[in-house]
Amino acid sequence: MPSPAPFGLLLDVDGPIASPIERRIVIDSIVDDLLTLAAAGIPIAFITGRSDAFMREQVVAPLVAGGLDAGAHVFGVFEKGGCWAPVTPQGLDVLEIDTVVAVPVALKTAVESLAREHYADTMFVDDGKHVMISIEQRTDVTSAVYRDAQLRFIVEVERIMAELAVGPGFRIDPTIISIDVESVLLDKDLGAARALDWFAARGVSAERWWSVGDSRSDYLMADAVHARGIPVAHVDVRPGDGMLDRPYDVVVESDLIHDAAGAAFLRRRVAELD
Incomplete structure (x- = not known):
């Protein structure tokens, strides 16, 4: 050893x-x-x-x-x-x-579609994620503008999770440059x-x-x-x-x-x- x-x-x-x-x-x-x-x-x-x-x-x-x-x-x-x-x-x-900790496909599709269709001016989808959803701040957007959009986006994600009956096993985790939706594990x-x-x-x-x-x-x-x-x-x-x-x-x-x-x-x- x-x-x-x-x-x-x-x-x-x-x-x-x-x-x-x-x-x-x-x-x-x-x-x-x-x-x-x-x-x-x-x-x-x-x-x-x-x-x-x-x-x-x-x-x-x-x-x-x-x-x-x-x-x-x-x-x-x-x-x-x-x-x-x-x-x-x-x-x-x-x-x-x-794969056990991957977000449901329906949730991933809905959240990423929301970002692409309604928030593309402030954030983008990280397409490289395998088990999480990550929506990241655009580098040409100021922190203040992003924070405002982030708050509105989180409210809409919460609505989507409720509509899809996503249980307590998944959470929204915002950071200074992103919004993650992930397993609580x-x-x-x-x-x-x-x-x-x-x-x-x-x-x-x-x-x-x-x-x-x-x-x-x-x-x-x-x-x-x-x-x-x-x-x-x-x-x-x-x-x-x-x-x-x-x-x-x-x-x-x-x-x-x-x-x-x-x-x-x-x-x-x-x-x-x-």
């Missing part, structure tokens, strides 16, 4: 890794430092609500282009635990999908559990873990680690939304937020390797 790594990383994508404004990695050091950490044997898992298609294009492709080490332990969990795949030097490996703790189990099945472990995210739900990643009795700390890269009280350390990167905070965090983890 190999020795545990000094630490492991559970990383949300939108916010700490990809710019929530440009929806891509814009800070070069983030890719460089992820590659350095992976080559050093640090287990890294991306735990995101994003689709595998987004991850392939915006996160995995830069890692592959940068020369991801063949011995790296990198894993991706998408749609908040609804699907997952290893990340290899050739790209994403075989994708596994949990999906969340960041499920994603973290999938990642930890994947690492453990391959004999990969860490003395402690860091989780990093910009939403209150991202604390669930650290919750999942803490529940297993493993030391963990959470890095909140958008503390202005309110930091949560937890039985483990919750830290911030000075006054930095989003991917600037994520970049600073990764740079400090690389420095620990020296």
